[in-house]
Amino acid sequence: MSDKSEKTEQPRLSVFKTYKLYVGGKFPRSESGRVYEVTDAQGRWLANAPQSSRKDARDAVVAARKAFGGWAGATAYNRGQILYRVAEMLEGRRGQFAREVADAEGLSKSRAAAAVDATIDRWVWYAGWTDKIAQVVGGGNPVAGPYFNLSSPEPTGVVTVLAPQDSSFLGLVSVVAPVIATGNTAVVIASERSPLPALSLGEVLATSDLPGGVVNVLSGRTAEIAAPLASHQDVNAIDLAGADEALAKELEIAAADNLKRVLRPQPVDDWAATPGIDRMTAFLETKTVWHPTGSLGASGSSY
Amino acid sequence: MASAFEYAPAPESRSVVDIAPSYGLFIDGEFTEAADGRVFKTVSPSTEEVLSEIAQAGEADVDRAVKAARRAFGTWSALPGAERAKYLFRIARIIQERSRELAVLETLDNGKPIRETRDADLPLVAAHFFYYAGWADKLDHAGFGSAPKPLGVAGQVIPWNFPLLMLAWKIAPALATGNTVVLKPAETTPLSALFFADVCRQAGLPRGVVNILPGYGDTGAALVAHPDVNKVAFTGSTAVGKAIAKTVAGTRKKLTLELGGKGANIVFDDAPIDQAVEGIVNGIFFNQGQVCCAGSRLLVQESIQEELLDSLKRRLSTLRLGDPLDKNTDIGAINSEEQLTRITSLVEQGEAEGAERWSPACELPDAGYWFAPTLFTNVTQAHTVARDEIFGPVLSVLTFRTPDEAVAKANNTPYGLSAGVWTEKGSRILAVANKLRAGVVWSNTFNKFDPTSPFGGYKESGFGREGGRHGLEAYLDV
Numbered sequence: 001m002s003d004k005s006e007k008t009e010q011p012r013l014s015v016f017k018t019y020k021l022y023v024g025g026k027f028p029r030s031e032s033g034r035v036y037e038v039t040d041a042q043g044r045w046l047a048n049a050p051q052s053s054r055k056d057a058r059d060a061v062v063a064a065r066k067a068f069g070g071w072a073g074a075t076a077y078n079r080g081q082i083l084y085r086v087a088e089m090l091e092g093r094r095g096q097f098a099r100e101v102a103d104a105e106g107l108s109k110s111r112a113a114a115a116v117d118a119t120i121d122r123w124v125w126y127a128g129w130t131d132k133i134a135q136v137v138g139g140g141n142p143v144a145g146p147y148f149n150l151s152s153p154e155p156t157g158v159v160t161v162l163a164p165q166d167s168s169f170l171g172l173v174s175v176v177a178p179v180i181a182t183g184n185t186a187v188v189i190a191s192e193r194s195p196l197p198a199l200s201l202g203e204v205l206a207t208s209d210l211p212g213g214v215v216n217v218l219s220g221r222t223a224e225i226a227a228p229l230a231s232h233q234d235v236n237a238i239d240l241a242g243a244d245e246a247l248a249k250e251l252e253i254a255a256a257d258n259l260k261r262v263l264r265p266q267p268v269d270d271w272a273a274t275p276g277i278d279r280m281t282a283f284l285e286t287k288t289v290w291h292p293t294g295s296l297g298a299s300g301s302s303y
Numbered sequence: 304m305a306s307a308f309e310y311a312p313a314p315e316s317r318s319v320v321d322i323a324p325s326y327g328l329f330i331d332g333e334f335t336e337a338a339d340g341r342v343f344k345t346v347s348p349s350t351e352e353v354l355s356e357i358a359q360a361g362e363a364d365v366d367r368a369v370k371a372a373r374r375a376f377g378t379w380s381a382l383p384g385a386e387r388a389k390y391l392f393r394i395a396r397i398i399q400e401r402s403r404e405l406a407v408l409e410t411l412d413n414g415k416p417i418r419e420t421r422d423a424d425l426p427l428v429a430a431h432f433f434y435y436a437g438w439a440d441k442l443d444h445a446g447f448g449s450a451p452k453p454l455g456v457a458g459q460v461i462p463w464n465f466p467l468l469m470l471a472w473k474i475a476p477a478l479a480t481g482n483t484v485v486l487k488p489a490e491t492t493p494l495s496a497l498f499f500a501d502v503c504r505q506a507g508l509p510r511g512v513v514n515i516l517p518g519y520g521d522t523g524a525a526l527v528a529h530p531d532v533n534k535v536a537f538t539g540s541t542a543v544g545k546a547i548a549k550t551v552a553g554t555r556k557k558l559t560l561e562l563g564g565k566g567a568n569i570v571f572d573d574a575p576i577d578q579a580v581e582g583i584v585n586g587i588f589f590n591q592g593q594v595c596c597a598g599s600r601l602l603v604q605e606s607i608q609e610e611l612l613d614s615l616k617r618r619l620s621t622l623r624l625g626d627p628l629d630k631n632t633d634i635g636a637i638n639s640e641e642q643l644t645r646i647t648s649l650v651e652q653g654e655a656e657g658a659e660r661w662s663p664a665c666e667l668p669d670a671g672y673w674f675a676p677t678l679f680t681n682v683t684q685a686h687t688v689a690r691d692e693i694f695g696p697v698l699s700v701l702t703f704r705t706p707d708e709a710v711a712k713a714n715n716t717p718y719g720l721s722a723g724v725w726t727e728k729g730s731r732i733l734a735v736a737n738k739l740r741a742g743v744v745w746s747n748t749f750n751k752f753d754p755t756s757p758f759g760g761y762k763e764s765g766f767g768r769e770g771g772r773h774g775l776e777a778y779l780d781v
Binding site: 136137139141142143144145147149151156236245248249252253255256257258259261262264276278285286287288289290291292 | 430446448541544545546548549552553555560562717732736739741742743744745746747748751753755756757758759761762763765766768771772773781
């Protein structure tokens with residue numbers, strides 16, 4: 001018989017989570033070894049989040065570039081399946097994310113749960129877009145001549161996403177999902193004040209069949225991480241959603257050096273409102289492929 | 304070059320077009336002097352003859368033109384689309400009626416062969432206005448929402464290589480969507496844009512809807528920077544495009560850029576050689592190679608290199624260089640002395656770096672700016688002539704062994720505007736076209752354009768598309 005006299009009434013001591021970055025399908029700490037304190041809306045300590053350096057940002061670009069060929073080359077059906085799988089994984093973790101979002105944004109339990117539900121539904125919405133966007137924005141052109149030509153959308157490449165500062169999870173997913181649904185890969189800078197839901201999303205993505213490097217999540221000082229990404233020669237586009245006016249201008253100037261596609265900050269009153277397709281088309285190129293039909297060139301002969 | 308049949312000269316008459324000794328700026332429906340009275344001369348690049356003296360717009364003129372465009376915007380954008388459409392249809396028709404005049408004028412001012420202005424530029428110009436006219440009353444069906452709005456005043460800066468065609472690409476969609484425009488043509492080719500002002504008057508276009516401001520780079524810079532411009536559209540060099548992108552950073556101006564290119568023309572060993580040779584010639588010697596989407600890098604499969612180059616050289620020997628107004632001329636004049644200097648220096652650099660230069664026997668006229676069609680062989684990817692846009696009749700030849708190598712070499716450039724693929728194998732065309740990072744891929748053809756087809760670049764060749772349904776987006780608040 002064990003000695004029950006030592007049994008205490010102390011509550012169980014919880015296990016804290018060490019939040020880490022999500023880069024190339026792995027969970028590194030910041031190369032800099034720095035962390036910063038993340039607090040809830042009342043200023044209570046929640047965790048120490050990694051404070052990424054420019055080296056972390058560059059590593060993330062390398063991972064995103066490496067993943068681009070495979071992800072862009074995957075069938076749209078396959079991408080849709082994987083995006084839907086993310087929603088499935090999120091569904092099972094609704095409670096966790098509701099708590100994290102409530103802490104991060106100071107929302108009531110019920111409002112945080114509603115935000116998480118809306119976020120999961122948004123993934124599902126974009127999962128359904130992967131194999132439809134080409135039909136909506138591409139097509140055949142009625143050329144005045146013996147040619148057949150087709151315009152098809154293609155992903156722009158590696159996209160840097162400055163996640164919105166205010167909406168730590170719904171806003172985040174609203175800007176990340178459209179980027180990868182169309183075949184781009186992403187380097188995401190989480191909300192500076194509320195990075196934890198974004199870092200936890202990395203854990204979901206890692207277990208959702210999403211190839212490593214397709215989404216890379218960095219936390220830290222937005223302005224510090226964004227600067228090297230805006231001027232990075234191997235980044236093709238930048239979404240400035242999480243930048244204030246001054247930072248957005250500075251980054252847009254830096255982005256001009258290799259003519260990155262820039263999505264300027266758009267005022268969003270309600271992240272829960274149905275998004276249009278603009279966030280997808282902003283990071284798509286249009287390729288037009290021509291071929292003669294029948295006529296065999298200048299000779300005038302034909303099939 | 305001895306030939307069994309010599310061609311008799313067949314010059315187009317230049318008397319079909321009247322060129323005034325001087326032209327003003329076109330602001331608010333009137334021709335007017337520049338505020339500071341500055342003028343510049345435009346010359347014919349094939350003869351160096353001064354064609355006319357042109358008012359040079361300064362900052363005050365830009366401001367005046369933007370104000371005129373702003374005043375006109377309210378009523379123009381409020382017109383029912385069907386009425387705007389009718390103005391554009393009128394313009395398309397007047398251009399068709401006057402296309403012979405315009406073709407001669409364009410050839411005189413630009414130096415390109417009349418065969419091209421008459422058979423390529425002008426028909427496309429009219430077609431663009433006709434195409435976008437039809438969109439004006441159908442914008443709610445264009446896929447940009449049920450009531451897409453125009454942006455306001457569009458500031459447009461266009462280059463000298465296709466002066467009137469670039470004007471059409473810019474002005475037709477802008478007007479169809481209800482914007483008003485201030486357009487700056489290039490300093491070496493202002494005449495057809497000023498002629499177009501007269502077309503607008505004949506069409507009865509309301510005052511201020513179209514304003515034309517000839518000038519140099521500083522005029523364009525002032526237009527782009529003007530605080531009351533809502534939309535900036537530029538076609539030209541990548542360097543200037545980057546500067547413009549920096550100027551509009553942090554503003555609400557919408558921007559589209561059509562910039563440089565270093566197009567790869569990929570020829571596989573099963574390609575139809577004769578057609579490929581025609582495509583290569585058309586790809587790089589059309590408009591003296593002064594084309595942003597020119598196929599300036601020939602990637603030929605190693606096993607057919609010799610055969611293809613022999614054919615190509617034979618074909619180049621039959622090209623006729625000379626008077627652009629001669630209907631038999633294939634290669635006209637380089638647009639300006641400045642451009643000729645640039646081409647010459649890049650070609651000399653190519654030789655200095657060890658690439659092998661070849662041109663057919665070719666006599667160049669004494670006056671004017673001329674450059675013989677030129678091939679470079681023994682070119683590696685590191686050579687300047689394989690990397691920099693030359694914007695002249697200069698083709699760099701590289702080789703490859705496998706399709707993957709061809710794709711890797713084709714994509715090995717900061718540009719991404721155009722590419723060509725020549726092979727009889729359908730699956731190979733589709734596979735390669737799929738992997739090429741370029742906005743336009745011509746398979747078994749090259750340099751084809753049509754108003755229904757979006758055109759524009761990946762990477763540092765710019766952003767946005769012109770032409771087709773996609774071309775509307777640049778001028779709508781979406």
